[in-house]
Every structure is written in structure tokens, then in C-alpha cells.
Amino acid sequence: MSFFSSPFDSPSFRLALLAGLSKKMLGAGSKNELLDLIDNALSVPEPGGDQGVLEGLASLYRGQVDQLGSVFDQVDRVGRKGLPEVWVGDTSVLASEVVNAAGRSVTQMSEAFQGCATVLLTLADAIGAAQRKDEQGRGQLLEQKKTLGGRDGFFDDLHENDEEEWDRKNAAHFGSYAVDLMHAAVSDAQEATRVAARDLNKWAAEARAGKMETSELTAVDKLMLADTGVAGADTELNEILTAGDLTRASTRMDQLSLDDETAMERMLAKSDNPQERAYLMKALAAGHSVAEIGKFQDKIHGKDPDWLRRHLSPVVTRTDSLADKGVAPDGSNINKDYVTFDGQRWVQGGDGAEGTCVASSTVTSRAMVDPLYALGLTGGPDGQQDDPDAFKQRLVAEQHRLHTEGDGGKNWGGMGPEGQERINDTNVGSATGSDYERQDLNSADDRRAVLTEVEKSVAQGRPVPVDVSGKEGAHAMTIIAQEGDKLQVYNPWGSTTWVSEDDFINGHMGKASTSDLPNAYSVYLPR
Amino acid sequence: MKDTSITAEPGERFTLTVDQNASTREYWYLVDPKPDSSVLVGRGQDYTSDSGDEPGAGAGGRLTFTFEAKGKGTTRFTLLHCTFTTCQGNTSTLPPATTGPSATPTTGTATPSQAPERITYTVTVD
Numbered sequence: 279m280s281f282f283s284s285p286f287d288s289p290s291f292r293l294a295l296l297a298g299l300s301k302k303m304l305g306a307g308s309k310n311e312l313l314d315l316i317d318n319a320l321s322v323p324e325p326g327g328d329q330g331v332l333e334g335l336a337s338l339y340r341g342q343v344d345q346l347g348s349v350f351d352q353v354d355r356v357g358r359k360g361l362p363e364v365w366v367g368d369t370s371v372l373a374s375e376v377v378n379a380a381g382r383s384v385t386q387m388s389e390a391f392q393g394c395a396t397v398l399l400t401l402a403d404a405i406g407a408a409q410r411k412d413e414q415g416r417g418q419l420l421e422q423k424k425t426l427g428g429r430d431g432f433f434d435d436l437h438e439n440d441e442e443e444w445d446r447k448n449a450a451h452f453g454s455y456a457v458d459l460m461h462a463a464v465s466d467a468q469e470a471t472r473v474a475a476r477d478l479n480k481w482a483a484e485a486r487a488g489k490m491e492t493s494e495l496t497a498v499d500k501l502m503l504a505d506t507g508v509a510g511a512d513t514e515l516n517e518i519l520t521a522g523d524l525t526r527a528s529t530r531m532d533q534l535s536l537d538d539e540t541a542m543e544r545m546l547a548k549s550d551n552p553q554e555r556a557y558l559m560k561a562l563a564a565g566h567s568v569a570e571i572g573k574f575q576d577k578i579h580g581k582d583p584d585w586l587r588r589h590l591s592p593v594v595t596r597t598d599s600l601a602d603k604g605v606a607p608d609g610s611n612i613n614k615d616y617v618t619f620d621g622q623r624w625v626q627g628g629d630g631a632e633g634t635c636v637a638s639s640t641v642t643s644r645a646m647v648d649p650l651y652a653l654g655l656t657g658g659p660d661g662q663q664d665d666p667d668a669f670k671q672r673l674v675a676e677q678h679r680l681h682t683e684g685d686g687g688k689n690w691g692g693m694g695p696e697g698q699e700r701i702n703d704t705n706v707g708s709a710t711g712s713d714y715e716r717q718d719l720n721s722a723d724d725r726r727a728v729l730t731e732v733e734k735s736v737a738q739g740r741p742v743p744v745d746v747s748g749k750e751g752a753h754a755m756t757i758i759a760q761e762g763d764k765l766q767v768y769n770p771w772g773s774t775t776w777v778s779e780d781d782f783i784n785g786h787m788g789k790a791s792t793s794d795l796p797n798a799y800s801v802y803l804p805r
Numbered sequence: 806m807k808d809t810s811i812t813a814e815p816g817e818r819f820t821l822t823v824d825q826n827a828s829t830r831e832y833w834y835l836v837d838p839k840p841d842s843s844v845l846v847g848r849g850q851d852y853t854s855d856s857g858d859e860p861g862a863g864a865g866g867r868l869t870f871t872f873e874a875k876g877k878g879t880t881r882f883t884l885l886h887c888t889f890t891t892c893q894g895n896t897s898t899l900p901p902a903t904t905g906p907s908a909t910p911t912t913g914t915a916t917p918s919q920a921p922e923r924i925t926y927t928v929t930v931d
Binding site for chain 1: 825826827828829830831852854855856859861862863864865866888889890894895896897899902
């Protein structure tokens with residue numbers, strides 16, 4: 279995963295070394311051997327990190343919150359005064375809508391600074407505690423070393439009387455316990471660091487309007503685009519443009535020819551509502567040409583936001599979806615939602631009966647990142663249909679196409695990892711500008727270690743395929759979002775639910791399917 | 806499996822193999838009424854994946870039920886066949902609570918009106 283200049287830089291190395299030393303101490307055959315092991319343990323560096331520096335950073339972040347308070351008051355005052363119906367920005371957004379978006383943005387900024395300050399303080403505390411625990415262990419080791427006294431000379435080393443044996447075994451016992459403390463310190467620091475990275479990455483992904491650096495749009499346009507959610511749902515959980523979308527759309531705007539850029543701005547200005555505008559930019563982020571986007575707009579222009587949502591955004595996340603309502607007898611979460619178009623689920627085989635979970639989850643992933651693709655399935659060739667049976671036929675045909683492309687098994691049964699990686703590259707990675715790489719997970723440690731990258735990817739809007747298994751078979755699903763220590767999983771049975779990091783690490787993934795499929799054995803990381 | 810009559814000699818073991826797939830929730834269960842144990846007993850079931858050692862996501866496998874004929878006579882056993890649409894809330898070891906239409910509504914979708922398939926086999930031991 280990363281290059282360490284010294285093996286000690288790797289926490290995994292230190293953990294393995296200390297665990298080994300603790301065990302070896304209990305089995306040491308002589309005083310000299312025990313002294314060697316103690317010296318070995320003492321040579322392991324303490325957990326790194328400067329508590330003071332982290333606390334200073336936290337204060338810096340918290341200091342920003344006060345400044346934002348006055349910004350919010352000013353924006354709020356303007357908003358409440360009432361504004362004339364003025365169009366502003368290059369994409370013609372209503373001034374009043376902008377002010378509201380700005381107000382929300384300031385609040386979010388304030389939350390972000392506050393949140394980051396808390397993350398840093400939590401980390402500072404954890405690092406401090408880990409270092410103290412390590413010091414405690416180290417101190418005890420030194421004491422045992424003193425008790426044992428100097429190394430035996432050649433002849434003394436050959437023979438040990440009962441009292442010497444008792445002293446050695448006693449020292450070994452306490453020494454082993456001390457090394458266990460040092461081990462726990464490394465482990466605590468590592469976990470605290472992982473959690474801090476996760477939360478900071480998430481706040482970074484939330485700093486959305488700033489993802490657009492293009493000068494072709496004004497700050498006002500960017501603010502609105504970043505702030506727009508699907509109609510009729512919690513905005514923060516259902517933003518149309520992901521952080522990755524915003525960055526890619528911005529980059530493409532800069533790369534467009536003058537004609538294309540003008541055409542794009544005209545399309546944006548012509549839009550009836552912020553959702554339409556956001557979907558056009560999403561199409562740009564997915565790599566479509568301006569000509570294609572023009573045809574796309576012809577199909578969606580004039581449609582109400584609800585129509586847009588069901589045709590273009592398969593997954594809608596309810597606010598209460600995050601609540602843990604317990605588990606059903608089959609092991610699945612009671613709190614799950616269904617991904618449907620006009621009542622027809624986005625499900626493998628159209629009715630759940632085909633083993634095309636890999637192909638099907640890939641189809642849904644693509645539909646989530648590419649609104650033209652989604653409309654092709656839901657609305658048909660002219661994009662105007664609203665018929666669940668027609669959708670089902672097109673959905674299944676597309677699942678079959680990908681199943682074949684990935685060299686899936688006969689009778690639509692199963693796909694191997696090489697095919698799974700390939701179809702994700704050509705269908706999803708092509709839209710998000712990523713190259714999918716399979717990462718096998720053989721232990722809880724492997725799964726814990728991969729979480730940081732998984733969470734960062736989904737926070738940016740890049741879905742992460744995950745394969746799960748049990749004694750009775752294997753199945754493919756997709757991790758599509760993250761909030762705090764929870765991961766949202768799409769199951770090609772046509773449902774979404776939230777599982778915890780612990781569920782993922784410790785083999786309780788059955789909550790997203792059934793107890794037959796508890797272990798995540800593979801993920802595909804978009805790089 | 807059109808032929809549901811089986812003949813066996815006392816002491817003879819025979820197997821019945823069906824398709825099972827955790828990814829499509831296709832499962833089979835041996836259900837009540839149990840066969841007359843003086844004629845026939847069940848000797849367990851075993852699952853092997855189609856995709857061999859490497860788990861191919863979505864690939865199913867074969868579930869084999871083993872039976873042993875005991876003494877002369879005729880009896881029956883019944884297998885319940887569950888699919889994605891005909892059973893809800895079941896797993897490989899947990900049969901469905903109800904064998905009727907779906908208890909979980911999926912807004913708008915026609916709730917499955919099919920009950921899961923039941924196949925009864927008649928075993929004659931002589």
C-alpha cells in the first residue's frame with residue numbers, strides 16, 4: 279500500500295514484532311535469552327505523533343468558527359430582506375436561491391471546522407493516551423531488566439538453580455505483560471489514526487463548491503450546483519453532483535472549445551430548475567460530449583423534479599435509513615430501502631432469479647454515475663417512457679450484455695474476478711476516470727486496512743464493488759456511500775441498507791443480504 | 806425431476822441433487838411430513854459450488870440430499886423449492902416462515918402470488 283523507509287514505520291510490522299516478543303518471553307529458556315528479548319522490545323520506537331501540535335491545529339480550526347458566525351449573520355440578513363427576482367451568474371440562477379444556498383453553505387462550513395477541530399482533539403487525546411500506555415510498558419520492562427541484573431557469563435549461563443529459574447520466569451511473566459501494553463499502545467494509536475483520517479477525508483469531500491476551480495462559472499453557479507439535491511429527499515444525503523463529479527465537470531469545462539463552452543452555458547441558462555442544471559453538469563462529468571448533452575437536455579427539459587429523480591437517480595437515501603432497527607431472522611437489516619423505478623426494482627434478472635449479481639450491480643453503479651445511461655434504461659431510446667415493464671426488459675438486456683462482456687457463467691450464473699474488474703473498468707471507471715483494482719481480503723486486519731481507501735472513494739462518489747461469501751456461495755454488492763462509521767451498501771436484489779465498519783471488518787455483512795453471505799472477501803478499488 | 810417415484814432395496818442409499826444459489830436465493834428444504842422412519846431416513850445434505858475453489862460471485866451450486874432405505878414399505882418425502890420471488894426471509898438453513906405470498910411489500914410491484922413449489926417423492930422399498 280505505501281513505502282516505508284524503515285520496517286518500524288509500519289504499525290503492522292511493530293504489532294507483529296511485539297506480539298511475537300511477548301510470546302517468546304514466556305518461552306525463554308535462559309536469563310540471557312530473556313534479556314535479549316527485553317532489549318529487542320525496548321528498541322521498538324514509541325507511537326509517533328505530537329499531542330501539542332494536534333491540539334494547536336484543533337484550536338486553529340475552532341477559531342474559524344467565530345468568523346463564520348458573522349458571515350452567516352450578514353447572509354441571513356440579506357436573505358430575509360427579500361431580493362428582487364434577479365438572475366445572476368453565468369447559468370442564470372435566482373439571486374434569492376443563491377442567498378439561501380450561501381446561508382446553508384456557511385452553516386456547513388462552520389460544521390466542518392467544528393467537526394475537524396473535534397477530530398483533531400480526539401486524535402490528540404488518543405495519541406497521548408497511547409504514548410502513556412507505551413511508556414508504562416517500557417517502564418515495566420526496564421524494571422524487570424534491573425531485577426534480572428547483568429547478563430550471565432559463559433559458565434553461569436550453562437546452569438540455573440531453582441531460585442534463578444523462579445526469578446527468570448517471574449520476570450518473563452511481567453515482561454510479557456509489559457510488551458502487551460506496548461502492543462496495545464500501537465494498536466490504539468493505529469485505530470485512532472484510521473478514524474481521524476476517515477473523518478477528515480469525509481469533511482474534505484464535503485467541501486463541495488470549492489471542488490470546481492474552473493473560471494468558466496461564477497462562484498454563484500458553483501455554489502448552487504454543489505448544493506442541489508434530488509427532489510423530495512434529504513439534500514445532504516442525496517446531492518446530485520458528487521465531489522468527484524464537481525471536480526471532473528470543472529476540468530472538462532476548462533477543456534471545452536469556445537463553441538462547446540458557449541453551448542454548455544446556454545443549456546445551463548435555459549434550465550428550468552437547479553436539478554436540471556445539476557444533471558447536465560453530471561453528464562459532463564461522466565464524459566459525454568456537449569452534443570450528446572444537448573440531446574439529453576431535449577429529453578429532460580420541462581420535466582418536473584420528481585420525474586427527473588426517478589429517471590436519473592436510481593438510489594434515494596432517506597434520512598432515517600441510518601437508524602439501526604435490528605436484524606431479521608434471516609440476518610438482514612430490518613431497516614432497508616428499495617431501489618425502484620415505477621415499482622420495478624433495480625434487481626438482477628428483473629426478478630432476482632438470475633445469478634448476474636456482478637453484472638447487475640455494475641449496471642446500477644453506472645446508472646448512478648451517468649444520467650444519460652440511467653435515462654436510456656428508464657426512459658428508453660427517446661427518454662420519454664415511464665413504463666416499469668419496458669424498463670425491466672431493458673435492464674435485464676443490459677445486465678446480460680455486461681454478463682457476457684465479463685465472460686460470465688452459462689445460464690446467467692456467476693462471474694469471476696477478472697471479468698468483474700474488467701466490466702467495472704469499461705463501464706464505471708470510464709465515467710469516473712478511475713481504474714478498478716481488485717483487493718483480496720483474507721482477514722479482519724486486511725478489511726480494517728482497506729477501509730480508509732474504500733471510504734475515501736465513496737465519499738468522492740466512486741462506487742466500490744464488494745464480494746461477499748459464506749459456506750453456501752458468493753454474491754456481489756456495491757458500497758456506495760459513507761457517513762461516520764457506517765457504509766451504505768447496494769444489493770442487486772434491489773435494496774440499500776447501512777452496515778457498520780465493524781460489520782464489514784468482522785464478518786457481519788449478512789446484514790446487507792442474509793446470514794448466508796457474511797464475509798467480505800474482495801473489494802475493487804477505483805484508483 | 807419429473808419422475809417422483811423411487812424404488813430402493815433395504816439398506817440402500819440414494820441421493821437427490823438440486824440447484825441451489827445464495828445469490829439468487831434459490832433454496833431447497835426437506836419439509837414435513839417426514840417419511841416413515843421404518844422405511845426411509847434422511848442422511849443429511851451437502852452443498853458444492855459450481856465454480857470450484859474460487860468463489861465466482863453469483864455462481865450457484867449443487868445441493869445433494871442423501872437418503873437411506875430401511876425396511877420394506879412405501880413412504881413419501883417432500884422438498885420445498887424456494888426462489889427469489891416465492892419465498893421471503895429464508896436462508897439456506899432457515900425455511901420461509903410463511904409459504905404463501907410475500908409479507909414484505911415492494912411498492913407497486915405485483916406481490917408474488919405464487920406459493921413456493923412443493924415436490925413429493927414416493928419411495929418404495931422392497
